[in-house]
Amino acid sequence: MAVEAVIFDIGNVLIEWQPERFYDSEIGEARRREMFAQIDLHDMNNDVDLGGPFRETIYGTADKYPKWRNEIRMWHDRWFELATPAIDHSVHLLRALRAKGVTVFALTNLGDEIFARAQKHYTFLQDFDQFYVSGEMKLVKPDDAIYAAVEAACGHAPDTLLFADDRQENLDAASARGWQTHHFQHPQGWADRLVSEGLLTREEATWPEAEKDKT
The missing domain is CATH 1.10.150 (DNA polymerase; domain 1)
Incomplete structure (x- = not known):
């Protein structure tokens, strides 16, 4: 899908x-x-x-x-x-997806007070189309209910969602509901997945600073 x-x-x-x-x-x-x-x-x-x-x-x-x-x-x-530093290549991928018009959501286990502060400190956290924050939802990953709540709110079928998380148990719970998933271990692997899905070109997924480091 x-x-x-x-x-x-x-x-x-x-x-x-x-x-x-x-x-x-x-x-x-x-x-x-x-x-x-x-x-x-x-x-x-x-x-x-x-x-x-x-x-x-x-x-x-x-x-x-x-x-x-x-x-x-x-x-x-x-x-x-x-909570530092920002993972710059991942931030680049977020912004590249937005620039292509791809819908992007955040799904995080984070207190609502902290998230509000974090959006001011890390301004790229304001760039999502929608935020699903555990502290506001009173649900945490990998509770099945949090994924169900996202599905109900976002209006997309489970098998059209691609979810990146660093914790396998969170991905397993999402997969059980039919979500597509990616186990995040390094931003380059995430970049490769986004390219393979046709969401970004190789050039769009490349973090410019990484290219500078090669020269």
Whole structure:
């Protein structure tokens, strides 16, 4: 089935999301491993993704663990250092699709407060035709209900949607509903997929800066 809409995940597709890397640089790998072993910070983040208040959720967790209070609060206070840098080639692909008139959506597990801030910080996040944000929907990937909600809202048949995500479980859930999927591991692979689908030409999918690096 021909692709009618392309759907981007955000974390590790358009923006690197590596909390462990941030904490390794701030407190060292050994202390980071100790903290993550004692506290499920990703579960805390999942509460935010489900619509929990950003500051209150993280600060509330920090208050439960006085030994790590300052470190946990960094998840809120320095969020843009956890979510960096932008993946420039992926941003180029997003904009190239828009320039061709291809419909593009975002489907992300992200708190609604954070997403609003992120759109100001990373202005390319304003470039989608529609945004499906877990914090607003009160649903997270890979819950089947979030994919059903996207289908109901977007007006496209499942088999006309092409979805790129870095997590296989999110793709498996989408595939089970008939979506076309791409396991994002590197932007060049995503570029190749978009070319193979006839959505972009090879030239359109090439990030200009990558060509400069070859010279």
